[in-house]
Structures are given as structure tokens and as C-alpha cells.
Amino acid sequence: MAGQEGSPADRPARVTGDEARRIKREDLGIPGRSKHEKRAAVPVKGRTKAAGTRERTYRFRFHPSPGQADQLVRTFGACRWVYNRGLDLRREGWERHRVSIGYAETCRALTGWRRAEETSWLREVSSTVLQQSLRHLDGAFKRFSREGITDAGWGALLRRLAYKAEWYGRTLVVVDPRYPSTRICSRCQSVEGPTDLSVRVWTCASCGATHDRDGNAAVNLREEGLRLYRLVVGADPGERVAPPLIRAVDLATYGQAV
Ligand SMILES: [Zn+2]
Structure with missing residues (x-):
């Protein structure tokens, strides 16, 4: 360009x-234009509590089939x-x-x-x-x-996710912002993907795998998230209690211990 x-x-x-x-x-x-002609995004409104009301919260666990x-x-x-x-x-x-x-x-x-x-x-x-x-x-x-x-x-999204993870008794893992999820080949782990974010499909020069940018990044992020999770919580279930939030940037101290 x-x-x-x-x-x-x-x-x-x-x-x-x-x-x-x-x-x-x-x-x-x-x-x-057709049916969306006059459509404008309506901001999502926060709820306002009426005076004298108390907020009550319920907690459910969703077990998806x-x-x-x-x-x-x-x-x-x-x-x-x-x-x-x-x-x-x-x-x-x-x-x-x-x-x-x-x-x-x-x-x-x-x-x-x-x-x-x-x-x-x-x-x-x-x-x-x-x-x-x-x-x-x-x-x-x-x-x-x-x-x-x-x-x-993404900052706003992360805060919401962290809140929801805590609510549902799950763990949110935030990988290092510098983690090159779009550049790592999820098949051979070489870091050769394109830096240009407009490239949506690329082929790894080392192993020949062809990747969809977002699909490949999703696989890498899941692996990196699991790696960080195991680092903090331990490989065996029940070894340590999982916190609601694990952030890679806070892990320098953990890194020494494992
Ligand atoms: Zn590769």
C-alpha cells in the first residue's frame, strides 16, 4: 500500500x-442499504436501581451438554x-x-x-x-x-470476562500482550507468520501448514493459556486452588518456582 x-x-x-x-x-x-437504512447502534443501558430496593444475586452453574x-x-x-x-x-x-x-x-x-x-x-x-x-x-x-x-x-472486555470468570468459579487466563499468537505456527511452533494483520491466510515456511490467521491464533492462545494455568495451578487436579484470574504479566515470580 x-x-x-x-x-x-x-x-x-x-x-x-x-x-x-x-x-x-x-x-x-x-x-x-436496505432494511438497515436508518439503524444506529443503541448503547447498552446500565440498570438504575429504584430508591430503597436491594439487589439480590443468584448463582447458577451451567452444565452444557x-x-x-x-x-x-x-x-x-x-x-x-x-x-x-x-x-x-x-x-x-x-x-x-x-x-x-x-x-x-x-x-x-x-x-x-x-x-x-x-x-x-x-x-x-x-x-x-x-x-x-x-x-x-x-x-x-x-x-x-x-x-x-x-x-x-479489549480492556473493557477483559474486565467483564474477569468478573464473569469469578462469578462462575472459573479461571480467566490473560496471556502476555507481546505473545505473538498470530505469528506462531500452531503445528511446528516456528515464529514465521506475517506481521501484517491484513493477511488472513498464510503458509508456514518451515512445515508447509496453511493457516487461517484467527483460527491459528486461537489454537496458540488456548495452548499458551493452558500452559500458564498449569504453571500456577499445577499439573494435577486439586494440587493448588485455581484463582479467578491469572495474568502472564504477574507471573515473573511464579516462573521461578516451577
Ligand atoms: Zn509450521
């Missing part, structure tokens, strides 16, 4: 109007994919074409992804749930300037 179109400073601040609509349709592949567990994994995977794909689209729109992509447009793009044959697996997950991912993405864009978006958005 660099050199081809000049530095961002050479380009107009923002492309709008008919030209922006053409870029979105032809270059970014966002389907035209194998079929339900399968559906959950599929749903989380699809949410992550849609969030990342929406993020790519919004970034690409701005960095390459100087057009702003809003929530409604990412929803229309989602409709297109669900229709496309190669991403037809998205149809197995409720579109409402997937739109929720795009809403979170939109919130992250609105709250923070371009530079801190991903970090800040």
Missing part, C-alpha cells in the same frame, strides 16, 4: 458523499471472527480510502458475509448475537481515538 497511494497526509482528510458510497460498495464490498458446548464454542468463535472482520473493514475503509464505516454498514457487511458461501458457517449463529459484537466494536470506536481502540476495547 505504501508508495502506491502516498502517505496518509497526502490524501484528503475524509471522503464523503457519492464517492464514499461508491468506495464502500465497490472497494469494500458492503451491500447497499456436548451439543450445547459445541454451539457455545461456535458462537464465541463467530463473535470473535465478526468483531475482527468488522475491525479490519473499518480500519481498511479509513486507512486506505479515508471513508468512515459506521455500525449500520458493518451490519450490512455481516449480511453479506452470512450470504457468502465461504463464510456460510456464520448462518449457524444467531445474527442478533453477531450484531452485538459489531455494537461492541462500534462502542470501542466511539469512545476512543483511533490509536487506542483495540487496547481500550
Whole structure:
């Protein structure tokens, strides 16, 4: 991209109007307006307690059947994919074409992804749930300037996950932010994947395995998470009590002990 179109400073601040609509349709592949025409993301409202009321909490444990567990994994995977794909689209729109992509447009793009044959697996997950991912993405864009978006958005997500893990008696493992999950080959462990995040599929130069960027990263993150978990909790069940949160950045002291 660099050199081809000049530095961002050479380009107009923002492309709008008919030209922006053409870029979105032809270059970014966002389907035209239909039922999402006037849709804007409605922020998720916090509940306000009426005066004099007391909050009461209940705790349940969900034991999913194998079929339900399968559906959950599929749903989380699809949410992550849609969030990342929406993020790519919004970034690409701005960095390459100087057009702003809003929530409604990412929803229309989602409709297109669900229709496309190669991403037809998205149809197995409720579109409402997937739109929720795009809403979170939109919130992250609105709250923070371009530079801190991903970090800040994930920071809020991490706090929620940590809270939920504690609530359900589970452990959330946060790997080191520098852990190169997208660059490690999940088959042979060599660190040769592309640094360019726009590359979605790559082939490992060492073992020849072809990887989907996000799928490969997910496998690596699971392995790294399990490694850190065993480091803290021990390899045998019941050896040590699992804490609700394990953060790689806090583990320097543990590292010595194991
Ligand atoms: Zn490899």
C-alpha cells in the first residue's frame, strides 16, 4: 500500500458523499442499504436501581451438554471472527480510502458475509448475537481515538470476562500482550507468520501448514493459556486452588518456582 497511494497526509482528510458510497460498495464490498437504512447502534443501558430496593444475586452453574458446548464454542468463535472482520473493514475503509464505516454498514457487511458461501458457517449463529459484537466494536470506536481502540476495547472486555470468570468459579487466563499468537505456527511452533494483520491466510515456511490467521491464533492462545494455568495451578487436579484470574504479566515470580 505504501508508495502506491502516498502517505496518509497526502490524501484528503475524509471522503464523503457519492464517492464514499461508491468506495464502500465497490472497494469494500458492503451491500447497499436496505432494511438497515436508518439503524444506529443503541448503547447498552446500565440498570438504575429504584430508591430503597436491594439487589439480590443468584448463582447458577451451567452444565452444557456436548451439543450445547459445541454451539457455545461456535458462537464465541463467530463473535470473535465478526468483531475482527468488522475491525479490519473499518480500519481498511479509513486507512486506505479515508471513508468512515459506521455500525449500520458493518451490519450490512455481516449480511453479506452470512450470504457468502465461504463464510456460510456464520448462518449457524444467531445474527442478533453477531450484531452485538459489531455494537461492541462500534462502542470501542466511539469512545476512543483511533490509536487506542483495540487496547481500550479489549480492556473493557477483559474486565467483564474477569468478573464473569469469578462469578462462575472459573479461571480467566490473560496471556502476555507481546505473545505473538498470530505469528506462531500452531503445528511446528516456528515464529514465521506475517506481521501484517491484513493477511488472513498464510503458509508456514518451515512445515508447509496453511493457516487461517484467527483460527491459528486461537489454537496458540488456548495452548499458551493452558500452559500458564498449569504453571500456577499445577499439573494435577486439586494440587493448588485455581484463582479467578491469572495474568502472564504477574507471573515473573511464579516462573521461578516451577
Ligand atoms: Zn509450521
